[in-house]
Amino acid sequence: MAAAPRPERRQPERPAGASLDLARRVLRIEADAVRSLADRLDDRFDAALALLLAGTGRVIVTGMGKSGIIARKLAATLSSTGTPAYFVHPAEAVHGDLGAIQPSDIVIGLSHSGETPEILRLLETIRRLDARLIALTGAPDSTLGDAADVTLDCGVHTEACPLNLVPTASTTAALALGDALAMALLVSNGFREDDFAHLHPGGQLGKRTLRVERLMHTGAEVPTATPPDTVEEVVATISAGGFGMACVIGSDGRVAGIITDGDLRRHLAEPTGLAGKTARELMTAGPVTIGPRALAVEALNRMEERRITSLIVIDDERRLLGLVHLHDLWRTELF
Numbered sequence: 131m132a133a134a135p136r137p138e139r140r141q142p143e144r145p146a147g148a149s150l151d152l153a154r155r156v157l158r159i160e161a162d163a164v165r166s167l168a169d170r171l172d173d174r175f176d177a178a179l180a181l182l183l184a185g186t187g188r189v190i191v192t193g194m195g196k197s198g199i200i201a202r203k204l205a206a207t208l209s210s211t212g213t214p215a216y217f218v219h220p221a222e223a224v225h226g227d228l229g230a231i232q233p234s235d236i237v238i239g240l241s242h243s244g245e246t247p248e249i250l251r252l253l254e255t256i257r258r259l260d261a262r263l264i265a266l267t268g269a270p271d272s273t274l275g276d277a278a279d280v281t282l283d284c285g286v287h288t289e290a291c292p293l294n295l296v297p298t299a300s301t302t303a304a305l306a307l308g309d310a311l312a313m314a315l316l317v318s319n320g321f322r323e324d325d326f327a328h329l330h331p332g333g334q335l336g337k338r339t340l341r342v343e344r345l346m347h348t349g350a351e352v353p354t355a356t357p358p359d360t361v362e363e364v365v366a367t368i369s370a371g372g373f374g375m376a377c378v379i380g381s382d383g384r385v386a387g388i389i390t391d392g393d394l395r396r397h398l399a400e401p402t403g404l405a406g407k408t409a410r411e412l413m414t415a416g417p418v419t420i421g422p423r424a425l426a427v428e429a430l431n432r433m434e435e436r437r438i439t440s441l442i443v444i445d446d447e448r449r450l451l452g453l454v455h456l457h458d459l460w461r462t463e464l465f
Contacts, residue, residue, distance in 0.1 A: 197297075198219065200305050373453065418441060422445070
């Protein structure tokens with residue numbers, strides 16, 4: 131049996147530029163919705179933060195439909211910044227997943243209307259378990275808002291949808307308020323770059339939070355010379371090292387300078403040439419260095435700014451710890 135032909139879609143006539151005007155209107159409405167949240171923040175935000183900081187369990191984030199998508203994102207943001215958080219689908223919760231909520235947990239419920247039936251059916255269980263509840267809703271006086279320990283108002287005057295039907299500005303506002311809560315929690319918990327790197331070992335974020343100490347060459351891998359070394363010894367050291375340079379270490383054990391292939395070429399072009407010169411005469415004093423705890427991306431930026439290919443890694447007393455080369459950063463795909 132042949133399939134019924136599709137009805138032709140009516141193509142309404144639209145004046146030139148109408149789509150751009152609509153897009154700008156959508157962006158302005160959503161931007162205004164977020165901006166208005168900042169003006170409405172009050173001590174309830176601090177109360178929600180205090181509740182999360184005092185929590186001894188996990189954070190359970192729940193929402194239905196478009197609010198559920200925002201809830202998933204909030205749970206992911208919290209988890210990636212050091213707060214154990216999980217998304218629980220409210221409809222599936224009442225069909226066997228309620229065990230995911232424990233007495234020590236804090237539940238964050240997202241509902242623009244505050245009357246989402248699937249969310250409201252969780253309230254009895256939340257209260258029975260004596261778990262705490264934070265509501266993100268556009269209707270603070272709703273059933274959800276009244277039941278919550280803390281209610282955060284993320285209401286909007288209008289949706290960005292021309293029909294004022296599709297959740298647009300309201301979901302953007304909920305997303306932004308959730309991010310604000312997660313970032314305030316991050317700072318209050320003392321979450322640092324090291325913690326972020328630990329939780330993001332893979333992907334581009336993980337690569338950008340790598341520390342120099344995890345990439346640098348150490349020990350015998352680092353070509354070194356002393357100030358009295360002859361030019362022949364220096365050339366042999368640079369050639370054996372394979373980095374096109376050698377670190378010059380003074381008698382006090384500190385980095386005194388660096389000798390690169392470029393230094394050798396420049397001296398060779400001088401009237402006196404290289405004959406009879408020592409590492410002290412060939413080196414560039416006060417080389418560009420970096421600390422072991424610096425980010426790999428910082429090392430990359432420093433190399434690009436100075437147009438060099440190697441960085442000497444030193445401690446606080448300028449003692450040699452290692453060497454990081456541009457090729458090491460290429461392997462992390464920071465480019």
